[in-house]
Amino acid sequence: MTPIAFTLIVTGVLLNACAQLLLKAGTNAVGHFEFSRANLLPxxxxxxxxxxxxxxLACYVVSVVVWIMALSRVDVSLAYPMLSLGYVVNAIAAYYLFGEALTMQRLLGIGIVLVGVYVLART
Known part of the structure; x- marks a missing residue:
């Protein structure tokens, strides 16, 4: 994988993770809500x-453009599993930003994801 392709993949992953964190921050500001006909518009x-x-949403739009550029350079069978790095980024960022728990089970899962990405990237 070329340095440009790697940079595009990592940028896409980080933009996607950033989008998730921003959406969570936005929903935290709004609070818990239920969808119904009466409150759909509000x-x-x-x-x-x-x-x-x-x-x-803007991060998602930019991430799609970056991802398309990455896919033009790398096999999808290699690039797509790299998106799982977003789980790692989000879990750690959510711990610091939102006080979400990083239990031993989650840390073990993060470790498994990192090992999987490492194995995949070496092929």
Missing amino acids: IALRLGTQWPIVGG
């Missing part, structure tokens, strides 16, 4: 005016 307006939600 909830949509509340979500649509949260800058983290808008930023998260």
